[in-house]
Amino acid sequence: xxxxxxxxxxxxxxxxxxxxxxxxxxxxxxxxxxxxxxxxxxxxxxxxxxxxxxxxxxxxxxxxxxxxxxxxxxxxxxxxxxxxxxxxxxxxxxxxxxxxxxxxxxxxxxxxxxxxxxxxxxxxxxxxxxxxxxxxxxxxxxxxxxxxxxxxxxxxxxxxxxxxxxxxxxxxxxxxxxxxxxxxxxxxxxxxxxxxxxxxxxxxxxxxxxxxxxxxxxxxxxxxxxxx
Amino acid sequence: xxxxxxxxxxxxxxxxxxxxxxxxxxxxxxxxxxxxxxxxxxxxxxxxxxxxxxxxxxxxxxxxxxxxxxxxxxxxxxxxxxxxxxxxxxxxxxxxxxxxxxxxxxxxxxxxxxxxxxxxxxxxxxxxxxxxxxxxxxxxxxxxxxxxxxxxxxxxxxxxxxxxxxxxxxxxxxxxxxxxxxxxxxxxxxxxxxxxxxxxxxxxxxxxxxxxxxxxxxxxxxxxxxxxxxxxxxxxxxxxxxxxxxxxxxxxxxxxxxxxxxxxxxxxxxxxxxxxxxxxxxxxxxxxxxxxxxxxxxxxxxxxxxxxxxxxxxxxxxxxxxxxxxxxxxxxxxxxxxxxxxxxxxxxxxxxxxxxxxxxxxxxxxxxxxxxxxxxxxxxxxxxxxxxxxxxxxxxxxxxxxxxxxxxxxxxxxxxxxxxxxxxxxxxxxxxx
Numbered sequence: 265x266x267x268x269x270x271x272x273x274x275x276x277x278x279x280x281x282x283x284x285x286x287x288x289x290x291x292x293x294x295x296x297x298x299x300x301x302x303x304x305x306x307x308x309x310x311x312x313x314x315x316x317x318x319x320x321x322x323x324x325x326x327x328x329x330x331x332x333x334x335x336x337x338x339x340x341x342x343x344x345x346x347x348x349x350x351x352x353x354x355x356x357x358x359x360x361x362x363x364x365x366x367x368x369x370x371x372x373x374x375x376x377x378x379x380x381x382x383x384x385x386x387x388x389x390x391x392x393x394x395x396x397x398x399x400x401x402x403x404x405x406x407x408x409x410x411x412x413x414x415x416x417x418x419x420x421x422x423x424x425x426x427x428x429x430x431x432x433x434x435x436x437x438x439x440x441x442x443x444x445x446x447x448x449x450x451x452x453x454x455x456x457x458x459x460x461x462x463x464x465x466x467x468x469x470x471x472x473x474x475x476x477x478x479x480x481x482x483x484x485x486x487x488x489x490x491x492x
Numbered sequence: 493x494x495x496x497x498x499x500x501x502x503x504x505x506x507x508x509x510x511x512x513x514x515x516x517x518x519x520x521x522x523x524x525x526x527x528x529x530x531x532x533x534x535x536x537x538x539x540x541x542x543x544x545x546x547x548x549x550x551x552x553x554x555x556x557x558x559x560x561x562x563x564x565x566x567x568x569x570x571x572x573x574x575x576x577x578x579x580x581x582x583x584x585x586x587x588x589x590x591x592x593x594x595x596x597x598x599x600x601x602x603x604x605x606x607x608x609x610x611x612x613x614x615x616x617x618x619x620x621x622x623x624x625x626x627x628x629x630x631x632x633x634x635x636x637x638x639x640x641x642x643x644x645x646x647x648x649x650x651x652x653x654x655x656x657x658x659x660x661x662x663x664x665x666x667x668x669x670x671x672x673x674x675x676x677x678x679x680x681x682x683x684x685x686x687x688x689x690x691x692x693x694x695x696x697x698x699x700x701x702x703x704x705x706x707x708x709x710x711x712x713x714x715x716x717x718x719x720x721x722x723x724x725x726x727x728x729x730x731x732x733x734x735x736x737x738x739x740x741x742x743x744x745x746x747x748x749x750x751x752x753x754x755x756x757x758x759x760x761x762x763x764x765x766x767x768x769x770x771x772x773x774x775x776x777x778x779x780x781x782x783x784x785x786x787x788x789x790x791x792x793x794x795x796x797x798x799x800x801x802x803x804x805x806x807x808x809x810x811x812x813x814x815x816x817x818x819x820x821x822x823x824x825x826x827x828x829x830x831x832x833x834x835x836x837x838x839x840x841x842x843x844x845x846x847x848x849x850x851x852x853x854x855x856x857x858x859x860x861x862x863x864x865x866x867x868x869x870x871x872x873x874x875x876x877x878x879x880x881x882x883x884x885x886x887x888x889x890x891x892x893x894x895x896x897x898x899x900x901x902x903x904x905x906x907x908x909x910x911x912x913x914x915x916x917x918x919x920x921x922x923x924x925x
Contacts, residue, residue, distance in 0.1 A: 288691055304575045306923075369584065490557065
């Protein structure tokens with residue numbers, strides 16, 4: 265028999281500290297009394313991954329059904345307008361929004377950048393599909409989104425500080441909007457130059473403000489992010 | 493100029509951990525202290541927040557730079573987490589404020605789960621000792637540091653946060669990476685539920701030393717030989733069908749981390765590890781004594797200061813390579829992941845990590861019953877062994893990613909056949925509830 269308060273396995277000749285009835289090495293029955301467990305017991309019998317996979321399959325199935333139904337109705341009822349493509353793109357966007365932005369652990373910078381790219385791409389596609397005014401996207405939507413994004417970044421920086429977004433990330437976005445806006449103005453691809461000028465001036469002011477009020481933060485962030 | 497948050501670049505050994513962490517490889521390890529009374533969670537949380545002030549290299553979060561990951565000071569308060577029964581841990585903002593370690597309490601046991609990027613086993617043990625000491629102090633127990641526990645009122649030393657690998661590496665031009673053969677991989681019936689099986693066996697040090705003295709080997713060498721022989725008996729000998737055997741791969745390799753502080757000195761609490769690989773190719777039948785002699789010879793040949801310095805220099809040279817340094821991080825991540833799959837996991841059968849004997853003040857011994865050290869396993873490496881000594885015994889912990897326990901049975905049978913008194917505990921992960 266084993267030590268006090270321990271069970272004993274006669275086959276393995278070992279003492280076992282457990283409340284279970286069998287030896288963990290050979291599965292033979294243990295002799296003796298013991299009620300001690302050093303490890304927390306499991307409470308579920310299934311792999312957690314199975315539940316998540318079912319949810320994904322369910323929403324995937326519903327998305328495919330919605331896309332197919334809309335496409336069929338579009339073709340049968342009004343094949344000229346191709347409105348179902350906009351529905352399909354919207355469903356795709358929702359999947360990307362959930363997977364890449366809401367559920368992922370990517371950085372703030374990656375999430376905003378990806379969202380901007382996706383929104384521009386989808387709106388551009390919608391412009392092509394809808395055959396309304398040919399340059400409404402580039403003339404009005406793009407600069408409006410840029411101004412809104414700059415405003416949002418300014419608000420995040422002022423209210424939350426470094427908690428939400430680093431100052432270098434903000435400056436990178438300001439520079440992207442400044443350069444992109446300047447290029448589009450330069451090649452004269454817009455019907456509304458005013459909005460672009462607003463976006464460009466707002467970017468310049470934001471960059472200047474970042475350097476004036478956050479120079480030491482910029483230097484610290486630069487050393488951290490760019491160390492090789 | 494405003495200082496901003498402190499930050500540290502990852503040390504040389506840690507640089508691969510963020511890139512290689514996945515569902516199949518968590519890169520975590522667990523250190524537990526079993527006390528003689530039930531743990532008070534509020535006091536424990538208070539103790540952790542006190543101890544963190546003295547251990548700045550643990551008070552960090554992981555961030556991405558343009559070229560490398562780095563560790564930035566974490567100013568959020570530390571929160572205890574619930575003990576996770578399955579040993580599968582992730583570190584995120586929601587659960588523990590982005591700290592790279594977790595502290596949990598279950599009945600009388602305090603467990604710290606470390607992400608390997610911040611420290612190795614030796615650094616982790618220092619933190620555990622300081623935490624348990626502070627916890628007992630807050631409970632009003634009459635414990636004294638006795639020169640063993642770090643003083644929380646003293647400032648952290650620079651030597652505790654430095655990357656010592658860079659300091660000891662040499663600039664010799666003659667550098668060659670080792671070319672090892674692919675290793676035999678253990679396998680078995682997967683669990684039906686997420687998690688790993690854990691079996692810990694306690695062996696008396698005196699009884700073990702009698703045997704090791706007889707063969708004139710170290711404890712690590714002897715345990716490695718028994719492990720290699722047990723793997724052979726459990727998975728290779730008389731087994732007809734297995735993927736590895738079909739490819740005729742019977743090369744059992746045990747990866748043994750080496751505490752470089754014992755070789756080169758240094759007080760760093762971050763990673764400072766080398767390694768050796770002990771192997772035996774079982775293409776012909778051999779006895780245990782032959783394996784033991786082979787391990788003894790390999791250890792003598794491989795575990796030299798010159799080899800360790802060369803290993804450190806190789807790793808530092810790779811890190812300092814100009815083209816690698818200027819490569820953007822997302823490309824580096826991909827490259828490290830791919831190369832580690834080819835050159836890392838497949839080159840060893842399992843790890844055997846021996847922390848040695850843990851020394852705590854005499855005044856603490858009456859409150860601390862035992863210490864455990866557990867490695868994680870996953871789909872990449874399905875078996876790992878870890879060893880830690882406390883008082884008069886060592887705890888040998890097996891972690892496995894499948895149901896079968898033949899390896900553990902044969903390993904401990906070797907010692908019980910020699911007449912040693914073995915005590916076993918298990919998490920019974922295969923048990924259906």
